[in-house]
Amino acid sequence: MTSSFFCSLRLGPSRCWATVLPAWRWPSPCWACPGRRRGGCRWWWPVRHSLSWCFILIGGVIADRMSRARLMVVADIVGAAAYAGLAGLVLSGHAPLIPMCVLAVVAGTATALFSPAMAGLVPLVVEEDRLQQANGLLRVCTNSSLLLGLTLSGVAVAWIGAGWALALNAASFVVSAFLTTRLRVPGRAAKGSSGWDDLKEGWREFTSRQWLWVVVAQYAVVVAALNANVGVLGPLLAEEDLGGATAWSVIVAAQALGTIAGAGLAARVQVNRPVLVAVLATFPAALPIALLAASAPVWLIAVAMFSSGITSDIFGVLWSTTIQREVPEEALSRVSSYDWFGSLAFAPLGLLAAGPVADAIGTQKALAGCAAVIALATCAALFSPQVRRLTAPPRAGSQHMPETTSPAATSRTVDEETA
Helix, strand or coil: CCHHHHHHHCHHHHHHHHHHCHHHHCCHHHHHCHHHCHHHHCCHHHHHHHHHHHHHHHHHHHHCCCCHHHHHHHHHHHHHHHHHHHHHHHHHCCCCHHHHHHHHHHHHHHHHHHHHHHHHHHHHHCCHHHHHHHHHHHHHHHHHHHHHHHHHHHHHHHHHHHHHHHHHHHHHHHHHHHHHHCCCCCCCCCCCCCHHHHHHHHHHHHHCCHHHHHHHHHHHHHHHHHHHHHHHHHHHHHHHHHCCHHHHHHHHHHHHHHHHHHHHHHCCCCCCCHHHHHHHCCHHHHHHHHHHHCCCCHHHHHHHHHHHHHHHHHHHHHHHHHHHHHCCHHHHHHHHHHHHHHHCCCHHHHHHHHHHHHHHHCHHHHHHHHHHHHHHHHHHHCCCHHHHHCCCCCCCCCCCCCCCCCHHHHHHHHHHHHC
16 A cells, blocks of 8 residues: 555544544433433534534635645634533533533534545545545444444443533544644645635536536435434334334444444445445445334344445445546535535424424324335436446546546546437
């Protein structure tokens, strides 16, 4: 392996440190409220994720205007400050709603700055022919550490208390920032355009690629249905028909293990039409939801969830790699931010609508509807000619395509065919 690929390995540990311990933040805000006032604490996560979604486009603009590694360091420091503040509130024994929401704004801003910068950094430290391997490695690290963090979260709170667990969480961001500073990334020339002009340029790059906006539109619907399942309908059905929280924990754990296996597999698989394979890999996400709707045995649902975890990370690795190959590097963070923005657009709607729909038509019918929505959205994406035809660049040593073929040339060819 070349030195630049080894350089990319540093991204894995930096994200591990900021994922293992921050996974404790999933239960901690509710557990941390004095008196367990969950009525107020329930606002912490919606505020945080709403702010991440709102600021993600701004994060993309900033990441394309300055050193992405430096921006990631800044984002980690901001995240550390947010969780240190939350730890301080909890340890003081007084955690009112308004300060917690302010900290949620800070944490959401950190995520919005970090995510587009991370997406645009990988091609700067990895050769093009190793992008897929690097993306697979990153997802293996992230998924493994997230699973470990979620496993350890309750233990940490029980042993050292929520406040100190959150303080350790904040320290993990500092470690991540330190590791990121070890990356050596070329500087960026100053831009004379305004942020608004950069945002419009990113939009043109995004909308000029049919395969890109079609799949983002697909996933706006898919993510909403998945959120409804994981956040509301799945746990409800598990409580009603499958034996409660234990059964649901087994199902979710199976999916988490599948994502680790899927990322490792995706790092090695070679496909000629990555977007087509990625879209087809979405279909298995509907299977465990359909099995839940049918009240299938827990073991069968768990197997289906494991399979969907594998295919979801195959999608993720192929998708990230294709964007990094096809989009100009100078616009990559902005295009990635539009990807995030569009894909998460209906995510809150899935959570908000799931409960009322389940009350109106029943949990099983609501789950069947989610499975159908995923399948229909995926079928619709396959109508796009670019989704079906976009090809990966030839692998090193390949003789079946001209050596002059490049990702950009391939994209232009597809554009001409579908014009």
